[in-house]
Amino acid sequence: MQLDKSDLQEALRILSAEAGVFVPSVVEGVSRFALWDGESSIDLSRVNTELPPKDILFPQTEKMYSYKMGKNIEIKEIIDNPKQVVFGIRPCDVKSIGCMDKVFLEKTYVDSFYAGKRENLTVISVGCTQTDRTCFCDSMGLSPSDAPGADVMMNDTGDTFVVEAYTDKGKQVMEAWKPLLKKGGKKPAAPECTLKVKMSPEISVKLSKMFEHPIWEEVSRPCIGCATCTYVCPTCYCFDMNSDNHSSEGTKFRCWDSCMFSDYSRMAGGHNPRPGKKERVRNRYMHKLSYFNERYETSLCAGCGRCADKCPAHMDITAFIDRVAEEEMENA
Amino acid sequence: MSVEKNWEPKIIAFTCNWCTYTGADLAGLNRMKYPENVHLVRVPCSSRVNPQFILRAFQKGCDGVMVCGCHPGDCHYATGNYFTRRRFMLMKRLLEYNGIDPQRFQARWISGSEAAKFRDTMTQVTAQIRELGPNSKFQEKWYQEGGPENE
């Protein structure tokens, strides 16, 4: 099916009657997914937003429960799972949502907060027509124009979008859009990432044997220990739990945390299993490229390139992967 | 922001034990009257007041904040209030630069004998802040919107 680009506003308006619609836009100079108010412009000019869409499902600060202390403690869960649609999300970010699904919904416990939001989220992906210089999703086994995890997949053909529903949720969207959709339309060929990274399943296996490798000392040195890479990453899901206390009552919230912070893994007594930047950078790269593969059979990096773009010290995970690929294994 | 009907300015004053707190006690002894809005936090010296306390007070919901100590030269600890003076000259400007109305944060030297000055200052500051209305700057809207009370 096809949707005329001129009908896009209308298409979104239809969705926004039922749900909050998030679209890529520029807010105060920052490109991110923001709630569409029916008027604001939709910025599909960028390949990727600067901030990933993960906060729609996993807000940077998310209230979990309120409490009142006293002779009796009262605890009340805070449930906030509105119906939401995210439009214009790129295949790499869709894959990232897939990673988060694995974390929050699989392996024994289901995270209720995430599950509630995920249940109510419809993902409408728009494939890329071009790639940024830091994009390397096709090296990570993705296609810039196809997001298998999306509910609806759309691709830009110039004047129209080719629209395809991948799930039941997607079919509902198509149903709602029925008056706007036209038959036909041919999915355009996927653009190719200019950045080719030597990623392969072997890299994950290789890395799992490189825990003590001298490479970590070297690659970690420029790191300044900030959270930029983790906060712009669409898959980084680590969080902290804290309370916002007002005398005897307050709210327990969880908030993004970063494994790059020095106090992240420090224990109450002061012992820190990852005391230096070497250990922290190693943990992050390993987590992305090896540990996660071991646990969930997929890599935790979608190749969006945001970290390489934003790192204050200009560290680059793609350069790291290539380094590992070239590394002779006798050192491992 | 609509002003609550029964809104009363909430003013916190960090006062040094040796001058302003004593001056306030003297105002009490003399049964001088001033508004109920002023709440004193007793500290040994005005130099004990960390400028971060000021931010905290605004953030948590104070409408006005004061720092009061001995007159320069009269500090019980000799030189403490010279540091206070520098710290708050800069902090006051920084706050105003970030949009706080100048009246909302004030520093004053009030000695242990200046009960009348204490009364007059507190009366005047309360009036100024009443005029300005409730402060919402630096405040935790986030909590107010979703705290347990509102559920």
Next chain:
Amino acid sequence: MSRTGVIICHCGTNIASMVDVEKVAEEIGKIPGVVYSVTNKYTCSEPGQQMIKDAIEEHSLDRIVIGACTPRMHETTFRKMLKGTKINPYMLEIANLREQCAWVHTDKEKATEKAISLVRMSVAKVGSNKPLFTSFIPIHKKALVIGGGIAGIQAALDIADAGHEVTLVEREPSIGGKMVMLDKTFPTLDCSACISTPKMVDVSAHPNITLKTSCEVEAVTGYVGNFEVTIRQKARYVNHDICTGCGLCETKCPSKISDEFNQGIGERKAIYKLFPQAVPAKPVIDAQNCRKLNGSAKCGVCQIVCPLQCIDFEDKDQLITETYGAIVVATGYELIDWTKLYGEYGSGRYADVISGLQFERLVNASGPTEGHILRPSDQKEPKDVVIVKCVGSRDEKKGKSYCSRACCMYGAKHAHQILEKIPGSNVYIFYMDVRTPGKGYEEFYNRTREDGATYIRGRVAKIYKEGDKLICTGEDTLIGKPVTVKADMVILETAMVPARGVEEIVSKLGISMDGDHWVQEAHPKLRPVETQTAGIFLAGTCQGPKDIPDTVAQASAAAVKVCGVFSKEQMETSPMISRVNEEKCCGCEFCVKCCPYSAIAMKEIDGREGNRKIKRMVATVNSGLCQGCGACTAACRTGAIDLLGYTNDQILKEVDALCL
């Protein structure tokens, strides 16, 4: 969770009439952690205190909040009361419901609301209180007095008489200071030497006093009760243990040097006693001017003539370190060097323009002229004498802005002495004001005028020489006309300034000075003999210009302060002082810069960096010096230094509690 007990005091009707105390107790009782909340008629009374003690037992309280009068009134009372319970005395907070609430408000409802806020703040704060413990520091009951002028002498004698050991340090070879140079003292005209030399002898004879002349303080560390002082004993080249002070050496010494004790009028030898009545009455060698020691000649005559072989040309400076419990600073004053400031008075070119102190030596019977007033240039008796007051004082442009306090009186005394000793003489006194605030001072001034001294209100603008006369021109501001006086001699009553080297001693002691370099007292009105550093006291003119009675009074006051320190075996220190969290301290030294008491020092501790053991510097607070002001805490960005009793956590909790 803590178990806080709250008592809201009615204070008779003082609080209860304006604050609904029952409501306060009820509201506060709802706060989690408050397990006991009641009102009481008179909490500070014996039954009131008993009630708290009982409640502590009955309700297993671990913290107490009392809403009552100002904590400045009864904080100590209640802390004392808690000493007898299982609760630490510092697990207490007092909300000021009387002076800062009931007495100053008129609307009962609002006052009650405010009272609730105030108590809630205290409850929040007390929740973060930690038990604090006073520590004790031992007191070394030995005092150090720096400076052997009349102030130091008096302080040393008073402390020694009270039964404590004293070391008196004087950099000159003899004690006595300025007072012993003076001829007579106003207004009684006692012979200055006659009343001061016996005190000097008392010092040397006192069993509790160790006299250390030709000594200077080299270094001071430590704190009240425990000052470690290093004293430099300068080489004297004369063994005072053997020397009997016979004076033979002095008579044979060939070097003649201008005599500083006589203010340059007259001469002394290279081996010398500062003055005839010097204490100790034994000579020293002035190495700079000794022909043998400065290498200009072989000499050594003194060594040859000394019957007891006291002379030791190999003598060296020695450093002695001792511990003192208290220090009295009595470093005194000197006169401003007018020659550098007043070109219009000849900058010292005219021999007969002399300073007040030079005149004291001229008129002194033991001075170079044996008490005859003879002008230095030609040894003639002056007939017309001009006295100029306020030279260097009250003169912001050239000298000091302050009034030197004693000059009006000694100016009058000098006029009186001239008129008495030189019949038919004329004395003209140029003055700005005449200030005589002292017992018998105004009478003395009047007597001088009756004696015939002519007081002219105005400054002398210029002094120049015409023949053997000194022409003094100025303006009589009372009549608004220029005046010219032809004088045989001019006496400049110059300003007192701090003794040379005061800057060094002040920095060694870690105390401070004012803009004019007078040593800073702790409080100008209420603590005039104390410094900011506990255990260091001030006597005499080091603190500011004074006359002799005031100097002696302050010296005795300082002595009493010292005895106060020594009245206990050990001193309790307040536990509400700063404390460093070494784990957080990054060693930036900002706190050090802010401490008024030099109570923060850096120390090296063991640390780890990765797998390596390293040494790093952290701040450390000297509990003997810290007075608990907290200036350091606000300078510490990390919050590594915190003030116990007023911690960041406690204050933030108070703020938060108000903002509910």
Next chain:
Amino acid sequence: MHSINHECTCSSNPLIPHVCQVTAIKQETPDVQTYRIQTLDGQKPFSPMPGQLAMISLPDVGEAMFSITAQGEDYIESAIKNAGQLTQAFHEMTPGQQIGVRGPYGNHFPVDDLKGKDLLFIGGGIGLAPVRSLIRYCFANREDFGHIDILYGARSPEDLVFKEDLSLNWPKEKDTTLHVTVDRGNETWEGNVGFVPAYLEELAFSPVGRKVILCGPPIMIKFASQSLMKMGFAKEDVITTLEMRMKCGIGKCGRCNIGSKYVCLDGPVFTLAELDELPDEN
């Protein structure tokens, strides 16, 4: 790794604590207290397996993971050492205090693998706490296990936890030997003085048919493991528990990973052989 009981009985949302109350407090040592925890209606909050963990919280102060030291018909118990802000607040509690509890978390001691074996429990300091749940389990099912040796060490006699068990309860159990040692004795101490690893070598246990459960401060674990290896124990037969910083307890927040394993989910119980497989990062 062993079978995991991941059925959170507290709430449908595993991150939200269940309000329980502390019904009894016992002072074990100057800085260790044991809390008996029950639901508000006097029931057992949940039935943990030996070695499992519970998240215990005072919502306004914080939340942390503790091992469950014992359970009864209608209660669970946890022994907690006063070491920080939260544990300080615990130590200020009085009976009747309400707290937040969620769990049980983590795997547990492989009780089935231990059946029929002689057991050697080695505990150091507060490290006896996690082991105690298993010791009690073994006594409750005494026939299933062979000879039981308990080797426990603390810094000083005052620091010995569960004194009642050590002096009264456990010595009464049949076929059980207690070996207690302290680093520094006092006037009244008549037992052994010395570090755990040294005492362990002195006691010369045979590795044949014996499993070891080892828990204590990292330094003790390190040296005791070395001693055990020297004595001929296989790494597969030495079981220990790990401590990591934990926040969520359910394998999501990312903090407690060692390699691809989460201590809160896949641990805290590991054999030394399993630990060898993991990156050296704890």
Next chain:
Amino acid sequence: MNDTLEIKREAQLRETARRLLEDGTVGYIIGWGTTRFEDKTAPLFAAKPEEADRLVWNEYCINSLAKYSLDDKYPEKKIGICVRGCDSRAVNRLVNDKQIERENLFLIGMPCSGKENSVCEGCSHKNPVVYDILIGEPVEENTEEKASAERFREIEEFEKMSPDERYEFWAKQYDKCIRCYACRNICPACSCKECYADQYMVGWQGKQNNRAESQVYGLTRAYHVGDRCIECGECERVCPMGLPIMRQTKKMLKDINDLFGNYECGVESERAPVLGEYDLTDRDEFM
């Protein structure tokens, strides 16, 4: 930029670096190296003489390097660091704050005529203020007029706005902040062992990300570093959300200059920060 001159400077840098590594003067050298992208360089740590040739010197050498010395406070051999004017002031900052010892560093001075970085406009110290060896000839400094006109221009304009406008501006900025703390971690004036903002248990700062908490963070940081800021602009460069962070610290600096006289940090090796001292004659406006 005079290209041939700078190319020559790069060659000289490599040569010097090689020599310093060869003769053991330094254990390693911190400089700039290439990345995958032509217009980006990354900090390079060269430890072997042959690695000296990987050092680059071009208009993209923008990362400040001095703070990396804190990762190795107790080195066995001296650490060689390439310092531009701003980096050299950062070194002075760290030495002043007792975080490193000057003797542990070997400073390779790099006269710098400006990089692809807006902060370089109006730079007041293009040449290093302290160094052990200078690579090539010094470059011409901006005129004092230019530097001082540029220094507080933005601040002065901003001050003209009304309080509400200013609040609005900053509120929107802090709404963007993601609290990644890159500004803090890159800042040579931020050298606390444990930042106040990480001490959640003390309660200075909540970890929740919202406008109020981010404002508190922003203002507190401005106050903490304001009297020690060396105006390198790294905070602003690294901010992934593009907050004009320097406008806060520069406000502090401007007020300090207005109130207490000329003040520029990191230019002298020993100078107490303004808040670490006082003057009896300071203006008194709190009467």
